[in-house]
Amino acid sequence: MIIYFSGTGNSYSVAEKLAVALNDRAVPLIRLQEEPDAFDLTKETKIGIVFPVYFGDIPQPLEDYLKTAALNPSTYFYGVATCGGSFGVSLYHLREILKSRSCKLSYGRVCYMIANSTATWKKEVSYDYRKLDGEAKVVKETVQAVTDRKVDTSLMKPSLVGKIMASGFVKKLGMKRFAVSVDPDHCVGCGICVRICPAHNITVQNQKAVTGSHCAHCMACVHACPHGGMLVNGHKIKKENQYRHPEVEMKDLFLR
Ligand SMILES: Cc1cc2nc3c(=O)[nH]c(=O)nc-3n(C[C@H](O)[C@H](O)[C@H](O)COP(=O)(O)O)c2cc1C
Ligand code: SF4
Ligand code: SF4
Structure with missing residues (x-):
């Protein structure tokens, strides 16, 4: 395995x-x-x-x-x-x-x-x-x-x-910088982030994504959201800067 x-x-x-x-x-x-x-x-x-x-x-x-x-x-x-x-x-x-x-x-x-x-x-x-x-x-x-x-x-x-x-100190600082949050003005509740999150840390409630307390800081949601609804350290990352391994399709990473 x-x-x-x-x-x-x-x-x-x-x-x-x-x-x-x-x-x-x-x-x-x-x-x-x-x-x-x-x-x-x-x-x-x-x-x-x-x-x-x-x-x-x-x-x-x-x-x-x-x-x-x-x-x-x-x-x-x-x-x-x-x-x-x-x-x-x-x-x-x-x-x-x-x-x-x-x-x-x-x-x-x-x-x-x-x-x-x-x-x-x-x-x-x-x-x-x-x-x-x-x-x-x-x-x-x-x-x-x-x-x-x-x-x-x-x-x-x-x-x-x-x-x-x-x-612990550097990690703590890093985790702060890699904190993800939802921009309710852009999130359309599509659920892509829910499906891709490898920590199952996101749900959709009232058509908006909601992040939980056990984020692994993997950035999957930030790189996958098609609507700019997921922020990192309060910032949106540009669509052209979103990354996924070029041989891997989005659906390959879906866990739900
Ligand atoms: C929160 C965070 C911390 C990272 N820290 C390091 C690091 O210490 N050293 C490094 O070389 N890459 C670091 N990276 C880059 C990732 O390790 C690298 O892109 C990895 O291959 C991503 O794997 P994945 O595509 O399977 O998620 C970091 C990425 C994130 C999101
Ligand atoms: S992928 Fe983006 S738009 Fe879709 S639910 Fe998640 S944050 Fe909202
Ligand atoms: S950064 Fe990764 S672990 Fe954290 S909520 Fe987004 S997809 Fe889930």
């Missing part, structure tokens, strides 16, 4: 490509959280974990899930962090979480892609899609490594910069 968390398709793309090549299945994290009885992770011989890096760390919902899920220490675990340029302590932290569950993260890779965070602070963004060229190589090498049950923990070391990025 490949567990993935994805807001704008980078991690989804990597997870799906791994699943095809390894003849495995990619499952969104929310499905495991909402249908725990439908999946028995302890029976899996190998589990891949594919996720976006947030503030040099792994997404909070993934951490919360792995800390309580029933896992089997004999499973071969591997992780792929997708990010814009700095993976911080994400793989180290993932290894530590699994260690606390008596499991081992045997192999960790980083896939440098396009940062979906740029549009939240920059007015003019021009995405350089060549940044996605390395994805195929990461997938190919990860497939080989998993097939060989390779052990490579070289990217699981905590760097000082990574530690600072993932510290």
